[in-house]
Amino acid sequence: MNKKKPFVTKEQAEEIVKQYPTPIHLYDEKGIRENARRLYQAFSWNKGFKEYFAVKATPTPRILQILKEEGCGTDCSSYTELMMSEACGFSGKEIMFSSNDTPAEDFILADRLGATINLDDITHIPFLENAIGHIPERICCRYNPGGVFQLGGSEEGFQVMDNPGDAKYGMTREQMTEAYKTLKAKGAKEFGIHAFLASNTISNEYYPALARILFQMAVELKEETGAHITFINLSGGIGIPYRPEQPVNDIAIIGEGVRKAYEEILVPAGMDDVALYTELGRYMLGPYGCLLTRAIHEKNTYKNYIGVDACAANLMRPAIYGAYHHITVLGKEDAPCDHKYDVTGSLCENCDKFAVDRMLPKIDMGDLLVIHDSGAHGFSMGYNYNGKLRSAEVLLKEDGSTELIRRAETPADYFATLDITGLFNK
Template identity: 50%
Template sequence: MPMSNAFKERLFPDLEQIADHFGTPFHIYDEAGILETGRQLKEAFAGIDGFQEYYAVKALPNLKILELMKQLGFGFDCSSIAELIMARQVGAEPMEIMFTSNNTDQEEFDAALKDGGCILNLDDISLIDKVPNPFPELICFRYNPGPRRTGNIIIGNPVEAKYGVTHEQVIEAYRRARQRGAKRFGLHTMVASNERDYSYMVETARMLLEIAALVESELDIRFEFLNIGGGFGIPYRPEDKELDIRSMSREITELFNTFKREHGYAPRMVMESGRWMTGPHGVLVTRAINHKDTYRKYVGVDACMSSLMRPALYEAYHHIDILNGADRPHEVVDVVGSLCENNDKFAVQRELPRVEDGDLLVIHDTGAHGHAMGFQYNGRLRPQELLLRGDGRVELIRRAETLEDYFATQNFKADSFTPAK
């Protein structure tokens, strides 16, 4: 279910004290849960030589979280200059960073290739000629299967996706990269998001192995690694089934073993799970401050969708607990924030225990794509982030934004320009 009993047992007894000390709202993450999930992932894929997880930094871009990933021996999947900087700040080596960008500009290429470089994962065949010299020895391409594969409901139809080289371009992409000096090669794809049917991931691995065999037959290239992407789903709703990681890893391992028997070698398998690694191990804690009873009953809280926009953006479900409210009678309410947008709602027509002003609401599964997707519309500021350490300490790992932060970009040296006539 959405929030593990172990996480609740670590957090709920002390939550009122934590909220009194730090104030609300805040996201709080569970160190013990994150580390345990990482150990499970490594154990599941231990049968594939050289397996490597590159944590998707976009899911939860906080240095303290990235330190946990480094502790687990994971690398980092980055898609911006800021994410590259964070990965390097926690000590990631060049081959522990994969730069998977989209619509990449020269400043991003320069950042990716400095400080020893990284694994450059190109999104488009036209980018080959735009990579600065010297061209990296190791190069990877993101593959988009187009009509050969059906995307899942979250990520959509691959034909409509802006990402990746097409099936028809893939041979030429590697040929041209080799002509520019590449000698080592990887292959990547990302065709699902929040997918809980493990067989979809198995088919993704099968697809990449088939492309690897095709490129080998055409160009005599042997791939160093295949990156099956991320997209591992988590059960946001209590009735949702968990991803069967054991069955998935067993079947994918057998695919790689079969490839090795047939080709005399097997690439390493890597992935870029973000949501599955940290999503269930974070919650947004907010306090009820108002009630409104009009055409519906509304519970107003001191957070808004600048803290968690998934419900507004995707109509996503996030489970909610009312701390110390389980024994109260239930009522149907909308849980809303203060933003001047009618979709600023964490729950719509949700049956919850009766909420009283001052109650703490715990919104589950915000450990990925929660704080990271925040924004400042209406001048609403992004909240603080906390880390519940394994020894019970609670550490501030990002302070809340302030009005000074909000106005900082409007404080600058005067500059103006009058074009010549």
């Protein structure tokens, strides 16, 4: 049977949980840094290349600071993500602001920070102008080609935007031309193009295929509007293999595929100065985080259940998407997977299951389980249903030491937004 190897050993984990009780989100600093460097190497042929990490995937300041040290910027979609980016030292062109159905105050803050604003709809042009009093000289527009996008594999049951025609994001092709003309007439001088067509593609062909679509449109928009297009943002979509049998995307092959498209389309059009951007959340962090949890109950009724001290409030992807996350029982990596379990949390919802009918080694009470690939869209999607409290985030540093990068919530945090004066004295 195919297996995934955790980045933490049983011995390390047992020492970590002595200081930080389970459940915890654990991150691998070494893996994060090495992955960022592979990405930059793959696109080193493009002198303006920059990765804008999708803050929504892992909105943790210490993680953002590590990525900043590796040359990354931030991709923000809300007021508070902009605030976090500013607090972490990002400013100006280091920030992309891509939002939809955007409140005026978000645009105001993005403009104050000098962020590059990416407009989701043509009606946002007058809305933005009214909100901030002008149109920025540097501006971007988000494109949606419509139809159905089919290429390679996406995680089964988890297709966020593989049908662009049904997605709420972006402008039509005709609107892109109209938007560029309008923005240029209002003073914009530097233009960008952005698009996101598919989520978590397990294919080296996705980025090159998207690049060809955007590169060709860039040439057309330049001809139609005379706009100076200085960057093209390929956004996210490069996936990770949640299942052990799935292939791993090769970022070097992906970068070379984009380079070939760049040289075939943009260079002949005299657009060889266009910078390329990415906004990779899952690819950058997913495999370099895990949810560490302990088995605390075993229940045998119509099925065999293992209850752990984490729940969907800590990692909700399996509950809401039916998404697969691999599980390793630490210390039993080489034991036969001859027991069938549902691995569950304690929420009052039957979907609170990290695994269903999963073949695993025999699990004993007290065993530590690693739930893999929770580094992106793990902690960030947490919530407080049933009064559950968000778990701590811990960084496994390159030298093997650990750092608490977000403490666990307490009941005081849960009640902090309420006026509970005297409540517990009644």
